[in-house]
Amino acid sequence: MLKRIRVEDLTLGMYLQEFCGSWMDHPFWRTKFVLTDPKDLERIRATAVEEVWIDISRGKDVAQGRPSVSQEEDEIRRATDFGELVAMPPLKVVEPEKPLPPMRDLRPTSTQAELHRAAQICGQAKEAVVSMFQEARMGKAVDAESASSLVQEISDSVTRNPGALISLARLKTADEYTYMHSVAVCALMVALARQIGLNDAQTRTAGLAGLVHDLGKAAIPLAVLNKPGKLTDEEFDLVKSHPLEGWKMLKEGSGVETAVLDACLHHHEKMDGTGYPDRLGHDKLSTIARMAAICDVYDAVTSDRPYKRGWDPAESIRRMAEWTKGHLDPRLFQAFVKSIGIYPVGSLVRLESGRIAVVMEQNVASLVTPKVKVFFSTKSDLRIPPEVIDLSVAGTTDKIVAREDPDKWRFPDLHTLWSGIQGQPW
Numbered sequence: 312m313l314k315r316i317r318v319e320d321l322t323l324g325m326y327l328q329e330f331c332g333s334w335m336d337h338p339f340w341r342t343k344f345v346l347t348d349p350k351d352l353e354r355i356r357a358t359a360v361e362e363v364w365i366d367i368s369r370g371k372d373v374a375q376g377r378p379s380v381s382q383e384e385d386e387i388r389r390a391t392d393f394g395e396l397v398a399m400p401p402l403k404v405v406e407p408e409k410p411l412p413p414m415r416d417l418r419p420t421s422t423q424a425e426l427h428r429a430a431q432i433c434g435q436a437k438e439a440v441v442s443m444f445q446e447a448r449m450g451k452a453v454d455a456e457s458a459s460s461l462v463q464e465i466s467d468s469v470t471r472n473p474g475a476l477i478s479l480a481r482l483k484t485a486d487e488y489t490y491m492h493s494v495a496v497c498a499l500m501v502a503l504a505r506q507i508g509l510n511d512a513q514t515r516t517a518g519l520a521g522l523v524h525d526l527g528k529a530a531i532p533l534a535v536l537n538k539p540g541k542l543t544d545e546e547f548d549l550v551k552s553h554p555l556e557g558w559k560m561l562k563e564g565s566g567v568e569t570a571v572l573d574a575c576l577h578h579h580e581k582m583d584g585t586g587y588p589d590r591l592g593h594d595k596l597s598t599i600a601r602m603a604a605i606c607d608v609y610d611a612v613t614s615d616r617p618y619k620r621g622w623d624p625a626e627s628i629r630r631m632a633e634w635t636k637g638h639l640d641p642r643l644f645q646a647f648v649k650s651i652g653i654y655p656v657g658s659l660v661r662l663e664s665g666r667i668a669v670v671m672e673q674n675v676a677s678l679v680t681p682k683v684k685v686f687f688s689t690k691s692d693l694r695i696p697p698e699v700i701d702l703s704v705a706g707t708t709d710k711i712v713a714r715e716d717p718d719k720w721r722f723p724d725l726h727t728l729w730s731g732i733q734g735q736p737w
Contacts, residue, residue: 315331318361324371325373329343331364361637418471422656423672423731433736448530458522462522465497474673477498478656479730481495493524496524517574526575531553532549535550554578576589578604608634609647623659628648656681657669666695669728671683680702
């Protein structure tokens with residue numbers, strides 16, 4: 312049985328299941344171990360992590376009378392929070408400095424109809440970002456405005472169907488993470504911008520900010536960026552210099568909007584003022600910087616990295632919801648969840664019928680009734696003929712009852728099941 316407890320109540324002999332915070336907030340590259348070393352306990356208490364999950368079936372329980380939350384209680388509270396998303400009013404934003412021409416009016420398409428077109432856009436975008444980084448490494452001035460047509464293509468795809476390109480961009484390999492991460496954050500920024508009611512010009516600005524937010528990593532040695540193990544303090548300090556380095560690169564270019572520069576410089580700031588490089592708090596963080604922080608973290612934790620496997624999309628949403636206490640803007644995060652779903656495309660879920668399914672497409676009217684493809688029966692422990700079910704259709708009796716861990720099941724064709732694309736998408 313899992314319980315969430317305060318770090319100050321953590322003691323030796325407890326089984327540490329999970330940190331309730333960003334993986335960037337603690338020095339451990341693994342969880343799920345019995346806490347036996349007093350030094351490990353000291354290291355945990357010295358971090359910004361305030362709560363952890365423990366498994367009392369595999370270690371000591373929390374002291375009697377100390378506060379704790381069971382997994383069931385946590386799920387009920389989160390379901391209530393997510394259920395209030397529909398009533399959330401739109402955020403008010405400022406107009407951009409430089410107006411841009413309106414985007415084309417594009418008709419919505421299904422995920423399957425958009426996927427192959429999105430794969431082509433991802434391929435083109437990756438090449439463009441690689442070229443941009445190469446020019447930055449050679450000391451050439453970066454012309455961010457030249458990427459406006461690429462941002463337009465990504466925006467158009469997200470407008471037609473948000474789930475397609477966003478989900479494909481998540482399937483990057485660890486080696487191409489730096490470049491495809493920029494593409495993914497661009498798409499996520501566009502989806503979030505549309506969710507909070509930004510106009511076409513503001514949406515493009517947000518997309519461009521996402522595309523170039525990590526440009527400063529061009530100043531970081533590849534050996535450090537792609538290191539498969541824990542970074543040394545010196546290496547981590549080097550990586551933490553990338554927001555300022557990227558801001559300098561963009562500043563030296565031509566015609567980059569202040570909002571784009573701001574997102575580049577401040578996408579690692581936190582609401583409680585513990586981020587970097589300027590330790591800005593919520594009262595000094597712009598809307599676009601807060602948006603970039605959410606989109607950057609989501610793609611980071613759902614992507615395979617040299618030192619860890621990415622989390623399942625639905626599991627990432629659950630964990631990020633715990634970080635809104637001091638890291639992420641809670642209202643913007645709620646809007647972000649509305650833009651990609653509680654169970655984003657590609658999430659593995661279990662239905663009430665006992666069948667395992669992968670999420671295919673969101674339902675704009677309800678966050679908890681997406682279109683899914685069932686393909687496995689837990690009752691017979693066998694694969695079954697794939698079947699697409701729209702959980703929002705009247706008369707449908709099945710429903711999602713839990714997230715499932717892909718690492719537990721290890722279905723080799725999971726990505727192909729929802730995308731229909733064999734191998735690398737681009």
